[in-house]
Amino acid sequence: MTVAAVSEGVARGSGVPAVELDGVVKRFGDVAAVDGVSLRIGAGEVVALLGPNGAGKTSTVDLLLGLSAPTRGSVRVYGRAPREAVALGLVSAVMQTGGLLKDYTVEETVRLTAVLFGRPRSQVGEVLERAGIADIGGRLVGKCSGGQQQRLRFAMALLPDPELLILDEPTTGMDVGGRHEFWSAIREDARSGRTVVFATHYLEEADAYADRVVFVRRGRVVADGTAAQVKAMASGRTVRATWPGADEAALMGLPGVDSVEVRGDSVYVQGRDSDAVARFLLSRTPARDLEITSRNLEQAFLALTSDDAAGAGGTMTAVEGAGGVR
């Protein structure tokens, strides 16, 4: 009883979004792990879900894979219910830990995956090759290093030739070399047009490998933009000045200004051209006590994702404005 599942327009580059989350809430008791996320990811995008531990990244990944059901809202993967998309091999994943049996060999583990997906045995060698573990096919999984096990999970994920590949903190526990190699393999693979969504708390990874970065904090999307936009934001500086009754509108109108925030007598202006802001403040306004600080991606990340959201408000708005929630 083969269930006919002819893909209607399910193809790379077609109009169907790879991922469509609409007002998704996932509660565990009183805790909302995912708290109203709406997100569209187009086919072929490489997207990083960036956030601190406990931000809701893994919960979101589980929803995408049909490993859990949303409390509210809808989750569609290539226009289908996640379970269905998984069963059809449209989406596959490299999970964080576990999920392997020690007394299978590497090759047997992949062969079993092939059997389950009804794929020919010839594909086993192929994906082992692509994951870079063809040489250790006969090794017992229990004897493999963490990096090798991760590559094995990658090989298993490649087997159904998915349209969407999801990676949940894929390089946790890998050394720098292993991480680099792993990402090279992923990057090579993404060239075929595969959609890739990866959860990470490593900023460098999001920065280096994603076309688009979605910041998550406390189960919400707090910022969403291209990696370039995030970088631009990160390379900006903050000008602080004492100016009671500051004219926010005038400051926002300056070139390169991303955000303006007034706290008490102080005004914080964030933007690319701190010189222009300083010149304006000193020559055209009564502002005094200027301070100019630069911030890196790390600080931007902390500001966006820290539990103490105070002071991050302006930045959040700015990124959303710049990146545009797609």
Next chain:
Amino acid sequence: MTAAVVRERSLPRLGGFSWGMIRLELRRLVRNRRTVIFTFVMPALFFLLFGTSESYRTERVGGGNVTGFVLVSMAVYGAMLATTSGGAMVSVERAAGWSRQLRLTPLHPVAYVAVKLVLAMIIGAVSVAVAFVVGAFAGAELPAAAWVECGVLAWVCALVFAAFGLFMGYLLPSENVMQILGPMLAVLAFAGGLFVPVDLMGSTFATLAKFTPVYGVGELARYPLVREGNLWLAGLNVLAWTSVFTAGAVWRFRRDTARV
């Protein structure tokens, strides 16, 4: 972005239940030395230790000798151990996160359980066969037909313990659940009159024995040899315990798949 490549994707037949999977799983099972020793070697060894004395060989029971009687009991014990450990595989796999990994494949949870049941019954059959081959060379005597009948009954009735293993496998998520279940089975085997015949127990224990899950299997499996005992009672025992364990397994299985 590449050009649209429309490719057909389809779901596997029977929810993913396949002989290919069973073959791979069997290979993994026999790789586990502990499983092999406990299910294939130990029952035959117990038989050699406890059933082959000179007096047992000469003493007659039904159409065979006491050695044959002990052999059938040990074959039942082996089948129990084998099917229980087959079913209990799910606990190891849940502990390792493998069940979760399988949820990322088209394998239907019911097909998964079916694979485990088939595996349990295959190793149960091997366990019985090993015991019988050893028995045939070690002086066990059974009527010709009883060799087949006792073996088949020991095997089929061990389905009770495949259900038991599944139930426990879903109940106890542990890396080595058989370390708990092994002693438990030994106690049940004693209580159910598999190691010591019920007739030799005190009357209280003899009565209690009839309500324990091993009793029915033992009585049924030895019937072709001894041709005595209450078949209805034994059959009822097997059916009742199979229902209890199956219900338990289904209950835990439902919870497990709901939670994922």
